[in-house]
Amino acid sequence: RQLEADLRRAIERGELELHYQPSIVLKTGEIAGFEALARWRHPERGNVPPSLFISIAEECGLIHAIGEWSLAEACHQATTWPEHLKIAVNLSPVQFSGPDLVGMVRGVLERTGLPAHRLELEITEQMLLDSGEATLAILRDLKALGLHVAMDDFGTGYSSLNYLRSFPFDRIKVDRSFVTGLGTGAQNAAIVRAVIDIARVLGMRTTAEGIETVDQQRVLALLGCDEVQGYLFSRPVPAAEAKALIGRWC
Ligand code: G
Ligand code: G
Ligand code: MN
Ligand code: NA
Numbered sequence: 001r002q003l004e005a006d007l008r009r010a011i012e013r014g015e016l017e018l019h020y021q022p023s024i025v026l027k028t029g030e031i032a033g034f035e036a037l038a039r040w041r042h043p044e045r046g047n048v049p050p051s052l053f054i055s056i057a058e059e060c061g062l063i064h065a066i067g068e069w070s071l072a073e074a075c076h077q078a079t080t081w082p083e084h085l086k087i088a089v090n091l092s093p094v095q096f097s098g099p100d101l102v103g104m105v106r107g108v109l110e111r112t113g114l115p116a117h118r119l120e121l122e123i124t125e126q127m128l129l130d131s132g133e134a135t136l137a138i139l140r141d142l143k144a145l146g147l148h149v150a151m152d153d154f155g156t157g158y159s160s161l162n163y164l165r166s167f168p169f170d171r172i173k174v175d176r177s178f179v180t181g182l183g184t185g186a187q188n189a190a191i192v193r194a195v196i197d198i199a200r201v202l203g204m205r206t207t208a209e210g211i212e213t214v215d216q217q218r219v220l221a222l223l224g225c226d227e228v229q230g231y232l233f234s235r236p237v238p239a240a241e242a243k244a245l246i247g248r249w250c
Helices: 002-010 050-060 063-078 101-112 133-144 160-166 176-183 186-201 214-223 239-249
Strands: 016-025 031-042 046-048 086-090 119-124 148-154 171-174 205-208
Touching: 002 031, 002 050, 016 063, 016 239, 031 050, 031 063, 031 239, 046 050, 050 063, 063 086, 063 101, 086 148, 101 133, 133 148, 171 186, 176 186, 176 214, 186 205, 186 214
Parallel strands: 031 086, 086 119, 119 148, 148 171, 171 205
Antiparallel strands: 016 031, 031 046
């Protein structure tokens, strides 16, 4: 409860910050863009993991304010980058049941001046579990703004394949757990290959998460994965470091 009270004031006190992790185009080695990941530096407790404070925010409704703050911050940051770079922002399922998600996103795009096509919203497979027509309609309205939608952590939920048929995703992000196992045995490689093949058939692009070794990178290139993200290239870094990375890399 104390954490919840602290989180309520964290935005205004400037304790929340976004870090940015690059996504790399496998074929060219170029940066495609960055994923924004929220960080909270608590004045007494130090860094609170996002898994903890995001779930607190979801329970107490603060996720609406935090979600709008992180979207606005990330979009604003992206306007300072070269125009070909995209920004990916995570959405919580709770934001879909809140007031006017589509209007909030449209407003942020207008205020920051970021062209919609440079924004990608990430939604976890988990969120689709208890979603119905209403969620589907919101996803369609979001896409109608001109932005892109990615299914995050693919493979960790269930009925994944069924959702791919009914939701208009632009990208599938293959969960880290499959990438980690790529070097060990044929099973994980077969699963990742299947996901990439399905994505291709459905006209969706693919990103593999959590790449830590050049071996994993090599296998993913063979399988035809479009983009990769992971500590091998960069950890999530503060905005200033992301800019330095762009300067060195692009
Ligand atoms: O950043 P890792 O560094 O620990 O992130 C852990 C989890 O927290 C990820 O699954 C990510 O989706 C989630 N997360 C990080 N930042 C945000 C955010 O701004 N909004 C939402 N909804 N989730 C976030
Ligand atoms: O939104 P999502 O659940 O995909 O969040 C990505 C999470 O994965 C973040 O917590 C991020 O810090 C973490 N991450 C990114 N790259 C790597 C990696 O190469 N290895 C590991 N172990 N974690 C990673
Ligand atoms: Mn993500
Ligand atoms: Na993920």
